Amino acid sequence: MSRVFNVAIVGVGIGRSHLVEGYVPNADKYKVLALCDLNVERMTPIADEFNVERRITNFDEILAMDDIDIIDICTPPGLHYPMVMAALKAGKHVICEKPLVGSLAQVDEVIAQEKISKGKLMPVFQYRFGDGIEQAKAIIDAGIAGKPFVGTVETMWRRGPDYYAVPWRGKWATELGGVLMTHAIHQHDLFTYLMGDVKRLFGRVATRVNAIEVEDCVTASLELENGALGSFTATLGAAEEITRLFLTFENVTFESDYEAYNPGAKPWRIQPRNPETAARIDALLKDWKHVPSRFETQMARFHAALLGEAPMPVTSADSRRALELVTAFYHSSTTHEDVALPIASDHPRYQSWVPPQFRAA
Incomplete structure (x- = not known):
């Protein structure tokens, strides 16, 4: 019998699609034990619909659950980086919606953390x-x-x-x-x-x-x-x-x-x-x-990858490639110049592609 991995979904917006399209058809491979969302009124009917008993509003509680194997991050993009890093450091496998993180500097930090973490990371490119x-x-x-x-x-x-x-x-x-x-x-x-x-x-x-x-x-x-x-x-x-x-x-x-x-x-x-x-x-x-x-x-192949039976269907390197394109787009539009790839740490947009006036102080 194939191993069943226990999942916590964080963010029930696109997270519901992960349930309907990903976990329900792969019920022999995954069991969703917990949902986590700040909006209890939105989370409750989804938890009821899919018989998910744990309804959590604090992400740290999910990190501390020993029986959770996979944390599936479906929150707004600005929250992805700290959640991905925390989940990897907690020894969990991680699935994360796009965009994985908010800069090439952050994706390189995630890649470095992944190398020393117990868990594996799969970005979503369904x-x-x-x-x-x-x-x-x-x-x-x-x-x-x-x-x-x-x-x-x-x-x-x-x-x-x-x-x-x-x-x-x-x-x-x-x-x-x-x-x-x-x-x-x-x-x-x-x-x-x-x-x-x-x-x-x-x-x-x-x-x-x-x-x-x-x-x-x-x-x-x-x-x-x-x-x-x-x-x-x-x-x-x-x-x-x-x-x-x-x-x-x-x-x-x-x-x-x-x-x-x-x-x-x-x-x-x-x-x-x-x-x-x-x-x-x-x-x-x-x-x-x-x-x-x-x-x-994508979820079926992630399961095979966790068992060591197949390669990871989408990797953090794939996310870096996509975010390089994003970085190049924004830089080229601002400078009116073409941009060479790959983009290294000395590039002016490596730390952030966000326009300076919108960056946090």
Whole structure:
């Protein structure tokens, strides 16, 4: 019988999605023993719905529970860093929603702590999982796609005053960024996951849709280490919500489904250049087994990684790569220069990408 890990979820907003999509379908692998949230009125019906007995308002109580194996952090972004560090130091395994932390300096501290901690850390990038994204990845990894040429990512979503009525949203101190940080970060991760590491980025950010501190429109031009080129565009002012990745390789062109919040689930449009490539793809995918999307597969693979049966499905290094893009975006938009990656500790935005006027004294 497989080991069952005991979980405490901290923050029941997106935390409820972790329950519904991640832990309930993997009930043979996890048991949620506790919920932790400052809002008892919001937490109580969710705890009742899923028969979670422990309803906690103090994070330190969760850290002290000897029977909790995993702390799943689903709080506003500004709280991630201290909670992740405290959980690792307490010897817990940690799952943390994006963004993992609020600077490259912080993510490097987390990586250093992880190396000496008993527990393992898995950042959340649930869009990586599902038939569409994994078939594309399999074709690329098999060498069938060939050399990457160009790719685009379009994140056309809609957020208005009702969304930003939640007090922590739209503010640098608590959300740590806007569409670039909270919304498009998933799709930009998918781009590098499939196309390769970014070498240089020239970007622009703007606030055009909402009366908020952070950005709600972005665009960028990218050069990859392998020579491919890319472009990112995102807005929170779209009339129709779509997410689209369009990736052109030497032998294959991939186009994602337009589903805004689950672009990896349905099979992508795969266009081979010639019959020979088509035959190789058909042979590779002939016995394909369905991969559930989002949290269901990410949590299942985390369980396998904890047992030592598989690699970690998402790593702290993956989060650092994503946060490098964020850092480069903000710096380029301010300086009107392109930014070289990777970003080291001597970079002016290494300690924080938050504009100086919004940083804590």
